[in-house]
Each structure stands twice: as structure tokens, then as C-alpha cells.
Amino acid sequence: MYIGDYLARRELYSPDKLAFIDAGKSPEWRLTFRDANRRANKLANWLKSQGVEKGDRVAILARDGYEHLDLFFACSKLGAIHTALNWRSHWRELLEIFNYTNPKILIFSDDFKEGVSQLTAHYPLPTIHLDGNGIDGSLPFESTLQSAPDSAVTCPSLEAEDTAALIFTGGTTGLPKAAEVSHRMIAWNTLNTVIHDVTHNDVYLNVFPMFHTGGLFVYTLPQVIFGGTTILIRAFDPAQVLNLLEREKVTIFAAVPTMYQMLTTAPNWDSVNLSALRFCTSGGAPLPVPLVEKYTAEKNIRFKQGFGMTEFGPGIFALAPEDAIRKAGSIGRPNFFVDAQIVDEQNQFLGPNEAGELVLKGQSYSSGYFNNPEATKAAVDERGYFHTGDVAQYDDEGYFYIVDRKKDMFISGGENVYPAEIEKALYQHPAVHMCAVIGLPDAKWGEVGKACVVLKPNQSTTEEELLKFMTERLAKYKVPKSVSFMEALPISAAGKILKRELREQWIVNSE
Template identity: 40%
Template sequence: MRNQGIGSWTARRARMSPDSVAVVSDGREWTYGQLHRRSTMFAHALAKLDVASGDRVAYLGPNHGNFLEVLFGAGQLGAIFVPLNARLTPDELAYILDDSGTTVLVHSPAHAAAAGALREVVPHVFDFDAYENLLAAAPDDPLDEPVDQEDVAVIMYTSGTTGRPKGASLSHANIHWNSFNLLIDVDVAGDEVTLVNAPMFHVAALNQTVLPTLLKGGTVVLMAAFDPVRTLELIAERRVTYLFGVPAMFQAIAATPAWADADLSSVRTMICGGAPVPESVITTYQRRGLTFLQGYGLTESAPSALFLRAAESTRKVGSAGTPCFFTDVRVVDAAGADVAPGVPGEVILHGPNVMPGYWDKPAETAAVLSADGWLRTGDLAVVDDEGFLYIRDRIKDLIISGGENIYPAEVEDAIHQHPAVADCAVIGVADERWGEVGRAVVVVREGQAVDPVELRDFLTSRIAKYKVPASVVFAGALPRTASGKLLKSRLRATYGDG
């Protein structure tokens, strides 16, 4: 095949196991043969719209079989897939679509209102009904466009400290090598039944569960939205063997009344990531005799970096593990020298799964990628004397809430739009359910007033709900350096959780 990218995967699988079930979604089943045929028809439909190699095609909606058809159909042409965070506001989505130069958007019925506002940004917008009409009018003749491993396959947007999201450009090679890392660590089998209840617009759900399972010829069972009770039901009904979640999801599952008597006998592996994993969560699952693993990675590394494997999952509880097979990891000081065991340093990564850069942002790329390809993560860790890493803190001010990344600068920018706000800062505080939530520290303009409820209501129309601070406190002034830089360490000490 001339197509060496992930767009060729459906053809390769269809010739090996065309009648095996690839996807279960929305009450339907797709065999590998059907997934390939429908993806091919979508590729032909895109070609009729003059979509070619390098053009961007986006999807907005829940986990659904159509998500995968758009991904693989775009990949057949060498087009670039842009999965959109379904929780973003129309303004946030419009920025991403404009920044990426997306020409085609496929969206679910639930996002019709948002999609209507996006027609000014994207030339071709299709809801699921129009999408089906496109496929019905398209041929299913085989396609084999030339696609190189180093071509960009997917652009995944991650919020930036400047308040504007950046698109991590992941090549076909990045995704391939990440899959190899995962398959080595997890031993995904050809009979795997993978439950996907985390959103596929996040890198871990797509690249750590869905794509490795399809690569091996297993079945992915897609949930449109996470529901802890339904998760336990599906594990029993579908005999699920493998699933991923962020800590808040696993906590919610274990908190349901059905947990005590749930049939988990089919489960071989559970992976937790996306946020620091409390030891209590790990031990809760281990007490049920389950293999509960955790890892560490970033969107920019597609995401594999560290993994705590089954053999050490009990002995090294709380560790993020050691480097994945094809990824090199170092913990360094400010001068770039490796730190001694027990000394905090910044985590840096190198490997074929590390992105070539941010989409159309050379300056931002140069800030995190060295000339020889080492990625600065901005995360602090310590290494023990056996080489296991423990993530301790973040150099950046990133807040991770239930697996979602929240960048304070973006939230602060929205708060500053309120006419009564003179100054503000957002910090992260501990939360039992979500691990961490935002707290806004606000200085009100003289002679004006605003209460916390009003301010939070003001923000919900400007930023996604999960970014809205869970609490608001008021201050007379914010601590700053002589140059005007916020002293967030002092803010955390005064207004944080200690």
C-alpha cells in the first residue's frame, strides 16, 4: 500500500478479519468490513468536496462509530483529523476551527446549535443525517492515496498558558509508535473487548484504548457519555476485558451501590491516568483482585511516557512507573543535568511518539522542543533509586480536574471581562471527587460589587463549564513582583488548601 498511515488500518484489518466486530456504538455493531467500507465512502465524499492530503476535517460529538469513520476516512486521503472537545463553547470551538483551517465539520444532533454558529468558520458542515446522505451517494471503490508516516494525522488541541489553545500535531508515526508502547505494556489481545467511556477527543481514550484495540482486531464498546452504573452493566453484558479512566471516573464507579456485587470477572486490565491517582483508588480495585495500572503522558507525546506495569503495581503504588519501551525519559535540573534520586526536577521526553510541534506555532514549539527533539513537560518529578518516577507538582500552573486540563490564564481572561472585576487569579485546590478544582481570587473594582454565584453564571457562557472555578474568594489586592508578575505560590498559601 502507498498509504502508510492510520487511514490504511481499516483496509488491513478488513482483509484479515472482515466479519469480526470492530465497534459497538449507539445500539449498532460495525464489523471491520463495514467500518472499512463506510470509511472509504466518506473518503470519496470528502474528495468530492475537494478535500485533499493535508486538509483538516473535524468531528464534534460524543463517542460514536461515526467518529472513527471520520478519522479513518480522512486518513485514507491523507487529510488531518481534528477531534473537538464537545464541552467547549461555540466561541472556543470557532477559534480552534479557524486556527486549524478546518474545511469540513461532522457533528452530532446534540451540537446542532453550536454547529450553526460555526458555519461562518467552516465551509462544509454536516449533521449525522447529512453525513449518512453523503455516504449513500458515495462509491466504495478502494482508495490508496500516498501517505507518509511523518505526515500529520491528527491535531489535538490543548489549552495554553496564554489563554489560547494550541494544536499538538501528531504524525502517523507518533500514533504507530505510541500503539507499540501500549501493546508492549498492556498485552492487548486479539479477543480484547475494550470499554471506552472516556471521551475520544482526549488523547488517552483514543490512543491508549481505541486504536491499539483496533490494531489488534478486538472490539471497542463506545459509551456516548460516562455513567458509572451503566459502566458496570456493560462490563457484565459485553464481557469487557479492558478499560481506561481518570481517577474521578474510577472513584464514581466504586461509589455506586452496585459495586459490591458487580460482575468484574471478565476484566483483565484497568488503566488510570489523566491526573494524579490517589492510592485509595488503586487499593480499592486491587482489593477486588483487579490489575489496576497507571501511567503518565501528555497530548504532545501521543501520550505514552511512563507506565507502572502489573508486576510492580502493588509494590510501587503511587509511582507513575518507568519509561515506556520506545520512549526515553529524564528528570533534569534547570541546567539540563540529570538530578539525583529523591531530588525534584523537570520531566523531559524523547522518542518517536513525541510530536513534531504545535500546529502553525513555531515559537510555542521551540519553547518546549529542543533542537534534538527532547520535549519539556513542565512537570516536576522525583526518581527513586530503582528508576521509578513520582510526579510531584507542575511547573506550569495547570489544573487537572477529573482528567480535564484547565489553564488559569484562560479562565482569568474570562473573569477579567466582568465589569466589576479589577484583578483576578485562578489557583487549584484539592477536591475529593475531582482531584483538583479551580478557585478564583478576585479583586473587585471600587464602588462595585459581584457575588460568587453571579460571577460563575457570567463565566458559563464564555468558557466550558468544567473550566468555571468551583469557588470564588475576594481579596483587597493580589501579590505581585515589582515587574507585575503574580506570586501564585503566595496565593496558594493564603487562599489554597495548604
């Protein structure tokens, strides 16, 4: 056993403990740590027979399922690099990614075989399909895995700084960068996570996509290292999630605010028993106070607000449940081994209640961006702080608040406008279910705000009423010039609102 062989260590410590439930399968898969380790050894042996060595990339394009973890743990045994692809991407975008990551093998699910056919016509490589009939020449995953021996596979030369996985950043403009997640980073993130109240006996339900840092690293890997149980589902389904939370007596659950909103409108919300939950973690955006109050009043849920990112942690900040209302809107305080500061445009440290860019330093930072030394160098300053691109501030008690993403900020009449502040006000209106504020070009002001709003079922309001509501709570220059009501907002696979798509939609509509 060595640093990358997570499952071999877990088989040694707790071989018969339930490790994983794949509730996306029919029938469901229920795997002990011994089962999981044997599967990883088999896949590692097969990959090794195909010439996969330390440092090689193996790609996977698939919706969530245990096969993602088969591959991650097999790669870890070999010292190879797990490379999970965003299945929302067009095959031409994936081709660009392939051209700079150069994977040796691609595993894919049948949902994406048409794109894979196009992709492999331009970038030939061996392929394995998870379900269906695959494409010409592709091998079936399960029988391929089972055909290999389950003898132990190790990479004696593996070091803590070697890369375990590539996780692609958002890529809102240009080609997504691939953050190098090292074994060192995974270990320090786990340490930050367990200090922050994870135990050996927790049951965690993952609803984040496995190509996302939330899916692999927020709780999933810490759970494996600490010996808990992790549940996977194929895609976020509010009713299924609530059923699993009750049936499996889930103790830890994490999601983004849009998912928490959707759970409250599921048909089984009123009847479901969530008493086993020790706490829920929310991240990605501030959790609206009315939503916290609803969960507390109706389900007695304790909320933790979290904050993370692909390149760091991902566990960076945490807000304790007892502060959920008192410090509403805060992401909390830095985790134990994270140094967080706020800097101005001259990169000087700022004090309490001064807004500037959030910068971070600590052992849970990634190793940089794969095959991109320029971006790697630009991300970290001369003092070793990673620049996040988030505008933030902290109060006199050391609680941090995200003001907004720099890229979401827009300038109207010379004033900086932060959509998150406006959205916080909008969520106080009783009819608002979800909302997003974007900046649109304007001949007079440069940019003006537009609020895109989804109403709660059986609730109604008007544009005039919402504009008046915001005017009573915000400075005049912050109030959007218009409100548009929508059936739904565009949501990413990770459950975040896609503001870029909203902007593009409204810019096209105005032309």
C-alpha cells in the same frame, strides 16, 4: 494499501472479527472490520467528491460515537487531517481555532447546532449533521455516507511523517495549540502499547472523549492495529459502564481516578461481575491507595497506573499491577521506546530523588504544533528533549513520580507548594470521596491553599478535623488555610478536575 489505511489492512487479516460496538446508539451498532472499512471508504469517496485532499482538515464537533472513527479512517485514506473539537468550547473559541486550522468541512451533532449556526455565520463552510434536523444547508451524515461508493481510496504519496490528526492541548490560558499527530507517532505508540501487554483478542471499553488523546490513541488505535474490539459510549455513565464491562466481557479498561471513584457509588457496583478484566489502567492523576485496595478487595481488579500527554505517545509511562501498592503514587517506568529524564532550571540532568522538570525523547513524539513554529521550537531543547511542564522525580529503582504540574504549583511565603502532595494526604481520610487543592491570592503569604472536598455518601467530617488530619501528615506550610465542602467538583469531558474553574469561582467569591 498503504501506511494510513488501517482498516483495509484489518479487513485483509480479520474481516469478520467484531471490531467496534457503539453502545451509545439505539439499537447498538456492532461492526466487523469489513463493515468499518466499507464505511470509511464511502465517507472517503464522498469527502473526495467535495474536494478534500491530502493535508486538508475536516472538523467534527460531536459527543462520542462511531462517526468519529468513520471520519478518522476516511481522512487517513485520503491523507487528510482529522480535527476533533472540544465540545465544551464556546463558538467564539472554535472560531479562533477555525481561523488558524482552516477546516474544509464540519461534521456536528445536534447538541451543538446553536453554536454551529453562530460559528458558520462567521466562517461559512459545508456542514453535515449526525442527528436531528441540523442547520440550514447541512446534510444528514448517514444518508450522505451511504450514497457514496465503497471503492477503495488511497493516497499513494502519504508518508509516515504526514499528519493524521490534530489534537488540541488544554488551552488553560490563551488559544489551545494543535498537536500534530503523525502516522509515525501512531505506529510507535502502538508498539509501546502492545509491548506493555495488549493482545490480539482484547476487548476495550473507551470512556474518554474522542476529541482527546485518550479517546483516539491510548488504546483505540492500538486495538484496531492489533485487531481487538473497541466499545464506545456517548458519555460517561457509571451504571452503563459497569453493565458493559460485565456483558461484553471487557478485558482492558482505562479511566481517570474521578471516574473510578464514581463507579464505586453506582447502584450496580455491588452486584456487577468484573472477572473478565485482565487489568484496569488509571491516568491523569495519582490513584488513591484506598481506591486501589477497594477494587482489589471487592472486585479482584489489577491496576496499572499510566501517564501520557497530548504531545507525546500518549503512552509514556506504566506501573505494573504488582507495584500498585508497593509503589503507590508512581506513574511507573518509561515505556520501552521512551527516554525520560529530570532536569533542573539550567536544563542539567538530575539524579534519583531530585525533583525537576520531566523531559522526554522518542519516536512517539508529535511533529509539533500546527501552524505554530514558535511554539514547536520552544517545546524541544537543543538535545531533542520535549519539556513537559511537569515537576517529577524518580527513585533508586527507576520509578518516576509526578510531583505536580508547574502551573498547579503555588508559592506560599516563598515556599513551593504542590497540590498533588496535599491531595494524596487528603485521600487517606475515610470520609473524602474527591478533592482538589488550589492556590488563592493572599495579602500576607502571596498565595495560600484551599482544599475543595466532596464527601462520600453518608460520611461526615468538619473543616477543623480535615485541617488537623493534614497537619499530622504534612509540613505546616503545605497545609491549606481553609477547607470548603462541595456537592461536586467541576469535571472536564476527559474526567479531570478543572482547577482553573475552581480558582476562578473562589476568587470571585472572595471579592
